Amino acid sequence: MGDIMMIDTHCHLDEYSLEELEKVITKMQDNIIIVSGTNDKTNLDVIKFVNKYKNVYGVIGIHPEYVNEVTEKSFEIIEKNINNPKIVGIGEVGLDYYWIKDNKKEQLEIFIKQIKLANKYNKTLVIHSREAISDTYNILKQYLKTKAVLHCYSSSLEMANKFIDLGIKLGIGGVVTFKNSKQIKEIVENIDLKHLLLETDSPYLTPEPNRGKKNEPYNSIYVASKIAEIKKISLDEVLEVTTTNAISQFDLML
Structure with missing residues (x-):
């Protein structure tokens, strides 16, 4: 990787x-990890991680799965910590109609609030x-x-372009390495690299060749390799451009 x-x-x-x-973070010591919160507990964990580890930055927010647990304290945690220079965003927030179908109204309200x-x-x-x-x-x-990232993008090429028109960057993860991931490969092939970011969603969605094992941030390298293969460009170019994209999109002060 050089x-x-x-x-x-x-x-x-x-x-x-x-x-x-400790192992996962040490393996990434020359690289950067952005860790995401999902609820009160994990948001507090994110604060601990970013304060402890030099190469870890974080985002804090309420994931749609935890909308029913939201209290005033949830927003107090976010606002109290949002000016920590290593907290670089609000997330993981949004809408999930796959796992949670009975509280769309609440999901929409909490999403808009965030x-x-x-x-x-x-x-x-x-x-x-x-x-x-x-x-x-x-x-x-x-x-x-403001700036935004659509994490683990998995929709159509047409929708991808609509999000890009809003200035949003698309997170590409381990799914792109799966044999049956035709749609994501089409996105990677047709969308300019300047709109894409590397991600793992660790410990989930482990890329090939490690599928079946627990995912970790260093596996971003396999995502980058697959993007390079699809776009017929060098791995170095993928790393250079996606790193520049991430620094810019998250205003990282390295």
Whole structure:
């Protein structure tokens, strides 16, 4: 990999044991990890991680799965910590109509509230969208006034271009290495690299050749390799451009 820095723009470090965590972070010591919160507990974990580890930055927010647990304290945690220079965004936020179908109204309300927070503090919004792409797009088009990342993008090429027109970058993860991931490969082939970011969503969605094992941020290298293969460019170019994209989109002060 040489001297080119790699940035995993999305993972969940709270899901590792302490021993695993030290190994995972040490392996990425010359690179950058952006860890994502999902609820009160994991948001507090993110604060701990960014304060402890030099190469770890974080985003904090309420994932749609935890909308029913939201209290005033949830937003206090976000606002109290949002000016920490190593907290670089609000996330993982958004809409999920695949796992959670009975509280769309609450999901929409909490999503909009967090977009407004990102706007207020000029922080990057990190978006989760599953089976909800039209609502996600319409809300972002109406409310978003800051930078944003659509994590683990998995929709159509047509929708990808609509999000890009809003200034949103697309997170590409391990799924691109799977044999049956035709749609994501089409996105990578047709979308300019300047709109793409590397991510792992660790410990989930482990890329080939490690599929079946617990994912980790260093596996971003396999995502980058697959992007290079699809685009018929060098691995170095993929790393250079996606790292520049991440530094810019998250306003990283390295």
